Each structure stands twice: as C-alpha cells, then as structure tokens.
Amino acid sequence: MRFEKGKAMNPYPEVVAKIAGDYMERVKSQLRLVSTQEQGDFLREIESHLYEAYQQMPGEDDVARILAVLRNFGEPAEVVSDRLPGALVRSGTKRNLPLYVAGGILIALFGLPLGSAGAGVLVGLLAAVAGLLVAYYAVAGSFLLVGAVTMLMGFLRILLPQVFERLVTLGYIQFNGPVGEFLDNFSPAYQGLLLILFASVFAAAGWGMLRMGNHLLRGLRFLFSLTFDWMRRLGQGARRRLRREPRDEPRLSRVSYVKQ
Amino acid sequence: MGALYDERHYGYSLVRVLSESGSISLKEGTVYPILARLDRDGLVRSEWVESDQGPPRKYYALTSAGRQLFDALSLELDVLVSLVQQKWKAPEQSGNNRKRLAVRKG
Numbered sequence: 001m002r003f004e005k006g007k008a009m010n011p012y013p014e015v016v017a018k019i020a021g022d023y024m025e026r027v028k029s030q031l032r033l034v035s036t037q038e039q040g041d042f043l044r045e046i047e048s049h050l051y052e053a054y055q056q057m058p059g060e061d062d063v064a065r066i067l068a069v070l071r072n073f074g075e076p077a078e079v080v081s082d083r084l085p086g087a088l089v090r091s092g093t094k095r096n097l098p099l100y101v102a103g104g105i106l107i108a109l110f111g112l113p114l115g116s117a118g119a120g121v122l123v124g125l126l127a128a129v130a131g132l133l134v135a136y137y138a139v140a141g142s143f144l145l146v147g148a149v150t151m152l153m154g155f156l157r158i159l160l161p162q163v164f165e166r167l168v169t170l171g172y173i174q175f176n177g178p179v180g181e182f183l184d185n186f187s188p189a190y191q192g193l194l195l196i197l198f199a200s201v202f203a204a205a206g207w208g209m210l211r212m213g214n215h216l217l218r219g220l221r222f223l224f225s226l227t228f229d230w231m232r233r234l235g236q237g238a239r240r241r242l243r244r245e246p247r248d249e250p251r252l253s254r255v256s257y258v259k260q
Numbered sequence: 261m262g263a264l265y266d267e268r269h270y271g272y273s274l275v276r277v278l279s280e281s282g283s284i285s286l287k288e289g290t291v292y293p294i295l296a297r298l299d300r301d302g303l304v305r306s307e308w309v310e311s312d313q314g315p316p317r318k319y320y321a322l323t324s325a326g327r328q329l330f331d332a333l334s335l336e337l338d339v340l341v342s343l344v345q346q347k348w349k350a351p352e353q354s355g356n357n358r359k360r361l362a363v364r365k366g
Binding site: 011041042044045046047048049051052053055072073074075078079080 | 270271272275287288289290292293296308311313314315316317318
C-alpha cells in the first residue's frame with residue numbers, strides 16, 4: 001500500500017500516486033539520518049494518514065484533492081522535525097558559537113593527530129592481516145603446483161621412462177643432493193611411485209590449506225567488517241555528541257490556537 | 261493528550277477530533293512529531309492495527325505515566341487560569357470601589 005512510483009498495486013490514480021510519491025520521497029530524504037526501522041515505521045504512518053485523508057477529501061478533481069491533503073498535512077520538514085537529530089532542527093535557537101570554535105581548535109590540535117595515529121595503527125594492522133592472507137594463499141597455491149608437477153613427473157617416470165631420462169639429460173628435470181641419492185636406490189617404477197606419493201602429500205596439503213582458507217577468509221571478513229562497523233559507530237557517536245542539544249518540553253509552537 | 265485520555269486514536273482520527281472540537285487549528289502532519297516524542301518519553305503507547313478500509317493504522321493511547329502527567333498539567337493549568345482570572349478581576353473591583361467612594365463624596 002505504498003505511495004511508490006510505478007507500482008501496480010498502488011490504489012491511487014497514476015497522477016495522484018506520482019504527486020504523493022514525490023511527497024513521500026521528500027519526507028524520506030529528510031529522514032536520511034534516522035534508523036531504517038524508525039524510518040519505515042514513520043513512512044507507513046504518513047502513508048496511512050494520506051490515504052485516509054485522500055479518501056475523505058471531497059471533490060471531483062483527483063489532483064486538487066491530493067494537493068489539498070498535502071497542503072493540510074504540512075511541509076516534510078515540519079512533519080519530520082522531531083525525528084531528526086537535534087542539530088538539524090534547532091534553527092533559530094541559540095548556538096554556543098564560541099564553544100564550537102574552542103572545540104574545533106581543540107580537536108584540530110589534539111584530536112586529529114591522535115585520531116590519525118590511531119587510524120594509522122589500525123590500517124597497518126589490517127594491511128598486515130591482509131598480507132598474511134595473501135601469503136597463506138600463495139603457499140597453498142605453491143603446494144598445489146608442486147604437487148601437480150611432481151605427479152606429472154611420477155607418471156612420466158613410470159609410463160615414459162625414456163622421455164623422463166631425456167628431460168633429465170637436457171636439464172629440465174633435476175634431482176640433486178640427498179633427494180637424488182635417495183631416488184637412485186630405487187628402480188624407475190618405484191621412483192615414479194615415490195614421486196606420485198610425494199606429489200599426493202603436497203597436493204593434499206595445498207588442497208587442505210585452500211579449504212581452511214575459506215574459514216580464514218570468513219574470519220578475516222568478519223574482523224574487517226567489525227572494525228569498519230566500530231569505526232562507523234565511533235564516528236556516528238562523535239557526531240551525535242557534537243550535535244546533541246538539551247531536551248526541553250514538547251514544542252507546541254507550530255500549533256496555533258484559534259480564538260473562539 | 262486530553263484526546264487520548266479516554267480512548268485511543270490513530271493520527272488521522274486524532275487530527276479529526278482536534279479539528280472538530282474547533283479549538284485548535286494545526287497542520288495535520290505536526291501531530292506526528294508530538295506523538296513520536298510522547299511515545300519516546302513513554303507517555304503514550306502505540307500499536308499497529310490492520311484496517312479493512314486501507315493501510316494499517318497506528319493507534320496511540322495514554323499510558324499510566326501519560327495520564328499522571330496530564331492530570332498534573334491540568335491542575336497546573338487550572339491554577340494558572342485562576343491566577344489570571346484573579347488579576348483580571350482585581351482592577352475591576354478596585355474601579356468599582358473608586359466609583360462608590362466618588363458617589364459617597366458627591
């Protein structure tokens with residue numbers, strides 16, 4: 001039942017829906033700083049009011065009716081005034097300008113450098129964690145690559161020993177040191193089996209690391225989102241503290257009393 | 261708050277009650293910030309109720325705290341009204357006295 005443009009379920013004539021939808025958009029734009037739930041609740045309430053007022057408004061001309069409804073309802077700024085953070089609605093009230101200036105100087109002298117240092121440490125930590133993640137995946141990838149190449153060599157040693165020998169002669173395959181001496185103790189077929197065995201161990205290690213990496217990635221994503229959420233909340237809290245105004249009695253200034 | 265004292269209302273019906281009573285002229289949308297503030301302060305409670313005539317309506321009713329505050333404010337207002345009435349009566353009475361004195365003198 002929303003006054004949204006272009007919705008088939010809209011119970012209003014098209015032109016009325018457009019006018020009402022524009023009005024709701026203006027209200028919504030005024031509610032940018034309000035929580036989504038409160039925003040939705042408030043918009044539903046206004047929609048309900050506009051719907052009923054429109055139904056009750058006499059007249060033949062639909063446009064004139066909805067315009068009269070909106071005129072009676074008031075400007076969006078008036079309607080949402082109490083839903084906004086204090087600083088946005090206290091136009092005309094006394095402002096402690098010197099206090100703001102002093103606060104600004106203090107923040108510029110102390111708050112910003114300290115804040116920058118803290119942000120620097122935080123960014124450094126996050127970058128280090130990201131670097132560790134990259135290194136982890138690089139190792140996993142190397143293990144998989146080594147496993148694949150070694151397995152290929154193992155099969156080559158078993159199935160095409162001449163080709164393997166030729167590649168050794170050409171220097172494309174080299175087994176030096178203790179590994180070469182160890183392999184020399186076995187026949188070509190056993191050498192191939194041993195290579196496949198080693199390759200399986202490397203491939204399994206790489207595959208396992210990739211699998212575990214998903215958990216690691218999820219954990220780090222959580223850590224990052226937690227950090228950014230914390231920073232966002234910190235910023236919002238600071239902004240709210242700066243804009244907070246003392247609460248007073250309900251303002252009825254917009255209600256005018258008619259002389260009887 | 262007076263309109264919500266004995267029965268619950270949703271925004272539109274509250275506006276109708278206020279305007280039909282003839283004592284208050286207001287932009288209809290301005291009741292919502294006031295209702296929101298009362299709700300936030302725990303002076304009214306609200307609930308959404310489905311309506312067979314259109315979108316759901318959000319009904320408001322005074323809480324016990326709201327009633328207590330309204331009673332207290334009504335008492336204060338009565339006191340203020342009686343004070344103002346006394347001040348208005350005082351000059352009239354003194355004026356009458358002067359007239360009487362003038363008559364006596366004459």
